[in-house]
Amino acid sequence: MAIKYIPVTTQYKQDRLAVLKPFSPKGAAYDEMYFVRWLGGLKLKYVALAALLWPAIAFAQSGGYGMGDAFEALLRWIPFLTFQGFLYNVLISIFAMTIGTVAGMALGLGQLSNISAVRRFAYFTTQIFRNSPWLVILFVILLAFPFEVTVFDITIPIPAWMKAVVGLSLPVMANISEIVRGAVRSVPSTQWEAAESLSFNRTQTMWQIILPQCFKRMIPPWMNWYAILTMATPLCSLLGVGEIITHSRQAMAAENNYPELLVPFYGYALVVFFVYCYPIARLTIALEKRFAFK
Amino acid sequence: MINWSPEQPIVSIHNVHKSFGPLEVLKGVSMDIMKGEVICIIGPSGSGKSTLIRCINALNDIQGGSITLEGQEVHDEKLDKLELRKKVGMVFQQYNLFPHKTVLENVMMAPIKVLKESKVEAQKRALELIKKVRLDGKENSYPGELSGGQQQRVAIARSLAMRPDVMLFDEVTAALDPETVKEVLITIQDLAAEGMTCILVTHEMAFAREVADHIYFTDRGVIVEHGSPKEFFDNASDPRTKEFLSQVL
Numbered sequence: 001m002a003i004k005y006i007p008v009t010t011q012y013k014q015d016r017l018a019v020l021k022p023f024s025p026k027g028a029a030y031d032e033m034y035f036v037r038w039l040g041g042l043k044l045k046y047v048a049l050a051a052l053l054w055p056a057i058a059f060a061q062s063g064g065y066g067m068g069d070a071f072e073a074l075l076r077w078i079p080f081l082t083f084q085g086f087l088y089n090v091l092i093s094i095f096a097m098t099i100g101t102v103a104g105m106a107l108g109l110g111q112l113s114n115i116s117a118v119r120r121f122a123y124f125t126t127q128i129f130r131n132s133p134w135l136v137i138l139f140v141i142l143l144a145f146p147f148e149v150t151v152f153d154i155t156i157p158i159p160a161w162m163k164a165v166v167g168l169s170l171p172v173m174a175n176i177s178e179i180v181r182g183a184v185r186s187v188p189s190t191q192w193e194a195a196e197s198l199s200f201n202r203t204q205t206m207w208q209i210i211l212p213q214c215f216k217r218m219i220p221p222w223m224n225w226y227a228i229l230t231m232a233t234p235l236c237s238l239l240g241v242g243e244i245i246t247h248s249r250q251a252m253a254a255e256n257n258y259p260e261l262l263v264p265f266y267g268y269a270l271v272v273f274f275v276y277c278y279p280i281a282r283l284t285i286a287l288e289k290r291f292a293f294k
Numbered sequence: 295m296i297n298w299s300p301e302q303p304i305v306s307i308h309n310v311h312k313s314f315g316p317l318e319v320l321k322g323v324s325m326d327i328m329k330g331e332v333i334c335i336i337g338p339s340g341s342g343k344s345t346l347i348r349c350i351n352a353l354n355d356i357q358g359g360s361i362t363l364e365g366q367e368v369h370d371e372k373l374d375k376l377e378l379r380k381k382v383g384m385v386f387q388q389y390n391l392f393p394h395k396t397v398l399e400n401v402m403m404a405p406i407k408v409l410k411e412s413k414v415e416a417q418k419r420a421l422e423l424i425k426k427v428r429l430d431g432k433e434n435s436y437p438g439e440l441s442g443g444q445q446q447r448v449a450i451a452r453s454l455a456m457r458p459d460v461m462l463f464d465e466v467t468a469a470l471d472p473e474t475v476k477e478v479l480i481t482i483q484d485l486a487a488e489g490m491t492c493i494l495v496t497h498e499m500a501f502a503r504e505v506a507d508h509i510y511f512t513d514r515g516v517i518v519e520h521g522s523p524k525e526f527f528d529n530a531s532d533p534r535t536k537e538f539l540s541q542v543l
Contacts, residue, residue, distance in 0.1 A: 190386065190388055190390045191390060191392070193353060193386070193390065194386065194390035194391075194392070195392075196353065196379070197351055197353060197379055197382075197383075197384040197453075198379070198403075198404040198408065198452070198453070198456060199376045199377075199379040199380045199404065199408045199456065200376075200404065200407065200408060201376055204407055204408075208403070208407060209392055212394050213392075213393065213394050
């Protein structure tokens with residue numbers, strides 16, 4: 001029997017055939033990397049536009065203490081706000097991240113331990129610090145720990161910023177713990193079986209075979225948490241730690257607290273955080289894409 | 295002390311029962327395998343073939359019966375499973391190579407880390423084994439850069455590096471392209487010719503007929519029939535075997 005071919009033109013296909021197009025939601029995927037996805041997804045041209053328009057507001061006003069005067073005041077304070085202020089935000093974030101990463105790695109491996117007591121303790125600790133408000137943790141650390149310790153007649157003061165570092169490192173630790181657990185779980189169980197059949201013990205399998213495979217996968221979410229942590233460092237101003245927001249308030253007080261100062265000063269803090277975190281977010285997304293196809 | 299001499303079966307499986315929850319996968323399986331024999335286990339999907347060979351190196355536990363390897367009870371709770379697995383090599387359907395290591399590192403790793411061989415010694419032997427599976431020149435490639443058949447041969451070399459007494463092959467050609475199946479089968483054939491004890495779960499009937507000393511046919515958790523390839527393929531008596539053979543041959 002001869003086969004009859006039915007001619008199908010492109011036009012026909014486009015007009016008549018019901019095609020279910022793939023569903024593609026707009027915007028950043030709401031997963032654990034939501035923050036950097038959103039931040040890194042901002043278009044550079046809009047960012048540049050906003051940066052240009054922001055000081056322009058200053059010249060829209062005149063008479064009395066205007067925006068122009070407020071911006072002049074800001075210009076005088078910028079070196080102080082940056083090097084006595086924001087630099088400390090960066091330092092606090094780096095210290096807190098270092099402590100949080102080391103502790104979080106240990107806690108994450110604890111969640112995967114063979115010993116059920118260790119596993120339960122690690123799970124419980126992770127959940128507590130992952131789901132508590134950061135500010136509450138900060139206050140508890142500030143108030144629960146002494147402001148100085150005496151060891152053999154030597155009194156060592158514990159400055160508030162050190163406590164802030166510890167306080168901020170705790171939620172970071174809990175989230176790194178989850179990253180480690182998730183990454184290890186993402187390695188197929190057949191890798192464990194292959195290692196087992198070659199007589200590797202559990203520790204060897206973990207350190208020689210599983211962890212090297214998921215190390216790359218942990219970098220983007222780890223950077224995501226670094227960006228979130230940096231954004232959270234102004235919380236320290238509530239503890240009186242010298243950082244950008246604390247210093248902005250002091251600077252505004254020194255300028256007689258004109259309401260016009262609020263927009264330029266807090267706006268500057270916003271810009272500085274953005275300038276620091278935006279490249280991190282872009283790099284994180286780029287790295288995630290690169291590692292995804294490996 | 296374990297009394298075992300090479301005249302006795304190297305692997306002895308006796309009345310093994312294995313369940314996954316309420317599902318009984320092995321319902322009293324027995325077989326004896328002598329040193330240097332090549333055994334093929336064939337049968338329909340879900341008949342417990344893979345489960346059985348995974349029980350031999352204790353990747354799966356058993357609920358009843360016994361499995362001995364060189365006279366040693368495999369499922370003895372006091373037994374160091376890692377010591378046992380040094381004697382048993384296993385090759386999987388999905389190769390399961392370590393993707394972050396090169397071919398050479400994949401083969402060298404276990405001897406260095408587990409057998410504590412020196413790096414020089416392990417590397418020398420790894421290169422020999424890679425040559426033996428006809429992959430010389432690919433030492434520094436990563437598994438992702440190799441074809442399925444090549445990866446499977448690396449997996450065989452990786453197992454052989456542990457100097458096992460018994461090799462288990464779990465449907466090693468099932469995930470391969472027809473062209474690359476042959477190169478893997480030739481490698482296994484070479485091993486069998488050298489006197490390695492091999493236990494294969496396979497769907498390659500022609501291969502089983504050619505290399506096996508003994509064929510076991512399993513269905514629904516029991517061994518339905520077994521015999522030499524000639525007896526098995528030409529004079530199968532059980533209706534289930536006949537039906538299976540009529541479908542695959």
